[in-house]
Amino acid sequence: MKGLILSCATLLFLVILTIVSAQILRPKQHAKLFFMLCIPCAALYFLAYELTPATLGFLPLPWQAKPSRLDAIFGCVVFLLNSLTYINLFGALNTGFSTSLMLDILQTGKDGMTTEQIVAGYAGDDGIDKIHGWRLPGLERSGYLRKNGATGIYRLTAKGFIVAHLSSFFKILLRVNVESEDK
Amino acid sequence: MIRGISTALIVGAIGIVIHIVLMFVRPAKNRLRSMAICYILSLPFVYLVCCWLSPQASTAFSAAPLLGLIHAYVLHLLIFFLYAEFFYAFDRAVTLQLLVEILKQDDPTSEQLKETCSFEELIQERLKVLESNNFIVQREGRWRLKVKGAFFARTMKISSFLFRTQSQRERN
Numbered sequence: 001m002k003g004l005i006l007s008c009a010t011l012l013f014l015v016i017l018t019i020v021s022a023q024i025l026r027p028k029q030h031a032k033l034f035f036m037l038c039i040p041c042a043a044l045y046f047l048a049y050e051l052t053p054a055t056l057g058f059l060p061l062p063w064q065a066k067p068s069r070l071d072a073i074f075g076c077v078v079f080l081l082n083s084l085t086y087i088n089l090f091g092a093l094n095t096g097f098s099t100s101l102m103l104d105i106l107q108t109g110k111d112g113m114t115t116e117q118i119v120a121g122y123a124g125d126d127g128i129d130k131i132h133g134w135r136l137p138g139l140e141r142s143g144y145l146r147k148n149g150a151t152g153i154y155r156l157t158a159k160g161f162i163v164a165h166l167s168s169f170f171k172i173l174l175r176v177n178v179e180s181e182d183k
Numbered sequence: 184m185i186r187g188i189s190t191a192l193i194v195g196a197i198g199i200v201i202h203i204v205l206m207f208v209r210p211a212k213n214r215l216r217s218m219a220i221c222y223i224l225s226l227p228f229v230y231l232v233c234c235w236l237s238p239q240a241s242t243a244f245s246a247a248p249l250l251g252l253i254h255a256y257v258l259h260l261l262i263f264f265l266y267a268e269f270f271y272a273f274d275r276a277v278t279l280q281l282l283v284e285i286l287k288q289d290d291p292t293s294e295q296l297k298e299t300c301s302f303e304e305l306i307q308e309r310l311k312v313l314e315s316n317n318f319i320v321q322r323e324g325r326w327r328l329k330v331k332g333a334f335f336a337r338t339m340k341i342s343s344f345l346f347r348t349q350s351q352r353e354r355n
Contacts, residue, residue: 001250004257022346030348065184065250074188074254081261088268090346097277098309099339100351102318105328106336112325115310119303121352129302130351132293135278145285152292154285164286167279175206176274 001063002056003049003075010045011082014038018090030095034087038080045079046072186236187254194232194255195262198225202266214270222263229255277305 018034027033049072054064065071093099104121105113124133136154139145144160147153156164171177202221211217233255237248273279284300285291291299310326313319318332328336343350 001253004253019345022348026347030346063250065254067184070184074184074258078257078261081265085261085264085268088272092271092275093339094343094346094348095351096275097305097351098275098313098318099336101306101309101313102328102332102336103339103343103350104352105319105326106333106340110327112322112327114325115303115307118310118326119306122302122306132297132302135281136293136296139278139281144282147293152294153290154293154296155290156282156285160282161286163279164282167273168283168286170269170273171283174203174270174273175210176270 001059001065001071002052002054002068003065003071003073004078005056005059006045006048006052007075007079007082010041010048010079011086013044014041014083015086017041031087031091034083034090038083041083042076042079045076049075184251184254186233187251188258190229190233190236190251190255191258191262194225194229195259195266197228198222198263199266214274215267218263218267218270222260225259226256229259 014034014037017037018030021027021033021037022030025033054068055061065074101118104118119129122130124130136145136147139160140147143157144163146155146157148155198221202218205211205221206214206217230252233248233252237251281296281300284296288295288299310319310321313332314321317329318335319326320329321327342348
C-alpha cells in the first residue's frame with residue numbers, strides 16, 4: 001500500500017512541477033519536457049520509498065504489501081502509467097486539434113464561425129495550410145521523410161517507413177476509422 | 184500482491200482481446216463508450232479471478248487479500264487507460280495519418296498529398312465528430328458551442344494559461 005500512496009503523491013508533485021516549469025520555461029514542446037521531468041520524479045519516488053517508514057506513520061501493519069521490493073516497483077509502474085495518462089490527456093486537451101477548433105469558436109462568442117472561416121484561420125502567411133506548411137516540414141526535419149526539391153516527391157526514410165508500417169498495422173488491428181467506412 | 188498483479192494482467196489482457204474481436208464483428212460508433220462498457224463488465228471478473236488465484240480472498244476480508252484486490256483493481260484500470268490511449272494515438276494523430284498516406288500512395292508529390300490529405304476535409308471531419316459528441320452545433324451555416332462545448336473550451340482556456348500552451352492555430 002505504501003508504494004501506491006507514494007506513487008499518488010509523486011504524481012501530484014509531477015503535476016505541480018510541470019505547471020511551474022511550463023510557467024518558467026515556456027516550452028515549445030511540452031510533452032518532451034514532461035517526459036524528462038518524469039525521470040527525476042521516479043527517482044524521487046524511490047528515494048522517498050527508501051527513506052520513509054514501512055507504515056508511513058499511519059498505515060496498520062497488515063496493510064504493508066510484501067515483498068517490499070515488489071511494492072516499490074509496483075508503485076513506480078503505477079506512477080509511470082499515471083504519468084503517461086496525464087501527458088496524453090494534457091496533449092489531447094491542451095494542444096489537440098479538436099480543442100483548438102472549440103477555442104476558436106469560443107473566441108467568436110455568440111456569432112459562431114463558418115467552416116470557411118475556421119479553415120482560413122489555419123492557413124499560414126503564405127496561404128499554405130498547416131498540414132503542408134507545418135506538419136510535412138516537421139516530419140522532414142525529424143527525419144521521417146525526405147522531399148525531392150526538383151520533383152516535389154515525398155519519400156519515407158527507413159525510420160518513417162517503420163513508423164508508417166506500424167501505424168498501418170495497428171490501425172487495421174484496432175479497426176481505427178472503421179465506423180466511418182461503414183456509413 | 185503478486186496474485187493481484189497477475190489478476191489485473193490476465194483480466195485486462197482478456198478484456199482487451201475480447202474488445203478487439205467485438206470491434207471486428209460489430210464496430211462501435213463511440214469507441215470510448217464501448218471501451219468503458221467492456222471495462223465495467225470486466226470488473227466482477229477481477230474479483231472472481233483474484234478469488235480463484237488466492238482462495239482466502241473470498242472467505243475472509245483481512246488486510247492481505249483485500250490489498251491484493253486493491254492492487255488488482257488499480258492495475259486493471261490503468262491497463263484499460265493504456266489501451267484507450269493507444270487506440271486514440273492511432274485514431275486522432277494527424278502526423279501518423281500523413282505517414283500512412285505517404286506509404287499507401289508510394290512516393291506521392293505534394294500535389295497528390297494535397298488532394299488526398301485535404302486540410303479542409305480534415306477540419307470538416309473533426310467538426311462532425313464534435314457535433315456528434317454534442318460539443319458544437321451548426322445553425323444557419325455557423326458553428327456555435329453548446330453548453331458542454333463552452334464549458335470544455337473555458338476549462339481548456341484556464342489549462343492553456345496554466346501550462347502556457349498555444350493552440351494548433353497559434354503554433355508555427
